[in-house]
Amino acid sequence: MKYIEHGKGGGPECMAVAESAIPQPAPGQILxxxxxxxxxxxxxxxxxxxxxxxxxxSPILGLEVAGRVKAVGEGVTEWKVGADVTALTPGGGYAEYCVAAASHALPIPNGMDYATAAALPETWFTVWANLVDLGRLxxxxxxxxxxxxxxxxxxxxxxAKHLGAECFVTVGSEEKAAFCREAGAAHAVNYRTQDFAEELKHITGGSGVDVVLDMVGAPYLQRNLASLRRDGxxxxxxxxxxxxGEADLLPVMVKRLTITGSTMRPRSLAEKTAIRDALAANIWPELERGELLPHLHARFPLAQATEAxxxxxxxxxxxxxxxxxxxx
Ligand SMILES: NC(=O)c1ccc[n+]([C@@H]2O[C@H](COP(=O)([O-])OP(=O)(O)OC[C@H]3O[C@@H](n4cnc5c(N)ncnc54)[C@H](OP(=O)(O)O)[C@@H]3O)[C@@H](O)[C@H]2O)c1
Structure with missing residues (x-):
């Protein structure tokens, strides 16, 4: 099969198309x-x-795919050969064939194309685990x-919209701000032109937010703590x-804040299966109804992984x- 190798690693140019044997599904896996x-x-x-x-x-890049079940490993009963699936993978997605745990796959929602379906698992598994399970939003x-x-x-x-929570976001441009508002954010702060903590204080009348989902890190810690309300x-x-970095942690105690976080990839098979089941019950019906849709910005042929x-x-x-x- 063709796959994208990245050699010893480096910039995007280190990736190239290569060939290797097709992986075989172990017990409990699908190919x-x-x-x-x-x-x-x-x-x-x-x-x-x-x-x-x-x-x-797998050392091959790629944490999510959509495609057809080509073979099933021993003990797999929930998927048949030929079924259309989208799956969270532990790696190996940038390839013509990829194995995944049968219990980390979901059906492609009715009428959804493969490209859109391939964009679902990594973000939905991650956001569900962090906002619902850890963030208790x-x-x-x-x-x-x-x-x-x-x-x-x-x-x-x-x-947030699905749960009935109000969502504020920070973004790096006015175009992104407008897009997020259109997508359902109540307010979008351009962090390049405004201080998000000041802006949030103003918008919420000083009361702040219950949950912050952060991917920026140390430079935002103090302002995140300031933006959270009691039990945040x-x-x-x-x-x-x-x-x-350095921060004054006093607000953690005074406001009874919780600081947490997680990574998806090293989670156990059972933990990811539980997240899959929660998504199947709560989110897939909404995707079927067309209520929730990922926004695809761009598609590239596999051979142009460098450009992607x-x-x-x-x-x-x-x-x-x-x-x-x-x-x-
Ligand atoms: N913990 C987990 O399990 C898990 C799973 C998946 C992804 N992630 C992480 O979640 C983040 C988002 O992933 P994604 O795939 O959705 O990425 P993405 O689409 O590439 O989005 C990242 C965005 O963050 C902003 N950004 C980039 N560099 C930044 C910087 N140095 N400072 C502040 N903002 C920056 C950019 O928007 P602006 O123009 O608005 O700055 C950028 O569009 C990544 O950091 C990824 O590693 C974590």
Whole structure:
């Protein structure tokens, strides 16, 4: 099969098409003939050598795919050969064939194309785990999402809307701000021209938000703590601007704040299966109804993975980037 190799790692140009044997599904796994693969920021980190895959995962890039089940491993009963699926993968998505746990796959919602379906798993698994399970976001609460126009950010806006929570976002341009408002954010702060904490204080009449979903890190810590109200939760999914710094932690005690966070990839099989089941029950029916839709910014043929990563690292995109791998 063809796949994207990234050699010893480096800039986007280190990626090239190569050939290898088709992987075989182990017990409990399915082999997927990949039609499209989603591109995620963690792929860029792995490519550059800063995010090594777990020891039991494929070293090939790619955390989500959509395609057809080509074979099933021993003990798999929930999927039949030929079924259309979208799946969270532990790696291996940038390839014509990819294995995934049968219990980490979901059906492609009715009428949805493979490219759109390939853009679902990584962001929905991550946002559900961090906003619902860790962040305990509830109806009528207020959420602040940094990086509102990212793949993760746009799903967070949709999930907040679905839960009946009010969502505020920060973004790096007026175009992104307008897009996020259109997507359902009550307010979008351009962090290049405004101080988000001051702006939020103004908008909320000084009361703040219940949950912050952050991917920026240390430079925002003090202002995140200031923006949270009593019993607030600060949830980290990344540290794009670093994880080390100094902060006055007094607000944590005074306002009984919780600071937490998580990464999806090293979670156990059972934990990811539980998230899959929650998404199947709560989110897939909404996707079926067309109520929730990922925004695809761009598609590239597999051989142009370099261009896809360049675009992602430019941060000019809004929403998801997808690789076209095989025939629909
Ligand atoms: N913990 C997990 O399990 C998990 C899973 C998936 C993804 N992630 C992380 O979540 C983040 C979003 O992922 P994604 O795939 O949705 O990425 P993405 O679409 O590339 O979005 C990242 C966005 O963050 C903003 N940004 C980039 N560099 C920044 C910087 N240095 N400072 C502040 N903002 C910056 C940019 O928007 P602006 O123009 O608005 O700045 C950019 O569009 C990534 O950091 C990724 O590693 C975590």
């Amino acid at each position: 997927i003939e990949v039609v499209c693969a989603g591109v995620n920021r963690p792929d860029c980190l792995q490519r550059s050598g800063r995010y090594p895959p777990p020891p039991d995962a 509830k109806k009528s609460e207020r959420l602040l999402v940094h990086g509102g126009s990212s793949g993760i950010g746009l799903v967070a806006i949709q999930l 939760r600060l949830v980290y999914v990344a540290f794009l601007e670093g994880s080390k 990563h360049r675009l992602m690292e430019s941060s000019k995109h809004i929403g998801k980037i997808v690789l076209e791998v095989g025939k629909a």
